[in-house]
Amino acid sequence: MHNLSYEIRPPAAALAHVVESFWRLETGAVVDKPVLLLPDGRIDVLFSYSRAEPLHVTLLGLGTEAEQTTLAAGTVLCAVSLRLPAAEYLLRTRVADILNSARPLPTDFWGITAAELTDFNLFCTKLNATLPTLLSPAPDPRKLRLFARLYATDGALPVHELASEASWSSRQINRYFQEYFGLSLKTYCAILRFRASFPQLKAGRLFPEQDFTDQAHFIREVRKFAGVRPKDLARNADDRFIQFSAWPPQ
Incomplete structure (x- = not known):
């Protein structure tokens, strides 16, 4: 950089x-x-x-x-x-x-x-x-299962599937996310998918490779979180996007 x-x-x-x-x-x-x-x-x-x-x-x-x-x-x-x-x-x-x-x-x-x-x-x-x-002892095993799957899949799984695998209701999960983090689980999954797209964008691949519906969905999500289109994030003029700059190339 x-x-x-x-x-x-x-x-x-x-x-x-x-x-x-x-x-x-x-x-x-x-x-x-x-x-x-x-x-x-x-x-x-x-x-x-x-x-x-x-x-x-x-x-x-x-x-x-x-x-x-x-x-x-x-x-x-x-x-x-x-x-x-x-x-x-x-x-x-x-x-x-x-x-x-x-x-x-x-x-x-x-x-x-x-x-x-x-x-x-x-x-x-x-x-x-x-x-x-x-570290406090004995973390809730439901939370450990939920976060393990979230990070392993880069937010690609739907909320109902994450809830089922964690043995924790979607309503309780979303209440926990709102109270502790200030957003919904669905929004957090979208952020993880956005972040997971960094390596492909750094490699110049401007099409969706994560769990996006189509190209239009991919562009909307990148614009929502970065404020620019995928091609502008990939260009990253003057290394202005700090986490993107620091991300290792694929």
């Missing part, structure tokens, strides 16, 4: 059901970088500082639309990208109130310091050791 350095790592196996990845991003030291944040189905805990701002920690809720922001020059950012069960079993908080928004967290959250943001190995090692101790 132009003017950005980026690296990503998976979590320890004990965290795989709640943590998707750890990642680190650093901007160039000369100019600010305008970017668009795309909906990607993740909750993020962001630890960052720049030349202008000291260390601050932010909980970023789910997004349903592209959001314009600017990364200040000289920003160092380390993040923990969380799967949805983390809200209940790791963070122990609902995030419905920060849909398309964020919440500040204490600057000493999870014991991370500014010095650890400069050493990605240390950042990952510390959190791999710390986070398992914060």
Whole structure:
């Protein structure tokens, strides 16, 4: 990525059901970088500082639309990208109130310091050791089954089939999603399908390969979540779509 350095790592196996990845991003030291944040189905805990701002920690809720922001020059950012069960079993908080928004967290959250943001190995090692101790015991097996299928299929299964496989009613699932995350399960599935299209779009394949009805449906969904047509997202001028830029090519 132009003017950005980026690296990503998976979590320890004990965290795989709640943590998707750890990642680190650093901007160039000369100019600010305008970017668009795309909906990607993740909750993020962001630890960052720049030349202008000291260390601050932010909980970023789910997004349903592209959001314009600017990364200040000289920003160092380390993040923990969380799967949805983390809200209940790791963070122990609902995030419905920060849909398309964020919440500040204490600057000493999870014991991370500014010095650890400069050493990605240390950042990952510390959190791999710390986070398992914060997990609450005995997660609901219905939720584990539901989220396992959601992520394994990239949101391709209909709600009634997910409910059947989880042995949990569709009504109860949607109540849980609205109360904890601020959206319906159907909308979340659509976000996962959108995100799963990144590799094909990066490869220049502008037709639907996920569970979209047809080309028109695919275009509508990409426009809804990215604000542009598939060809414009694939072009990604100036690396403005930050998650798309960071996604490895297929």
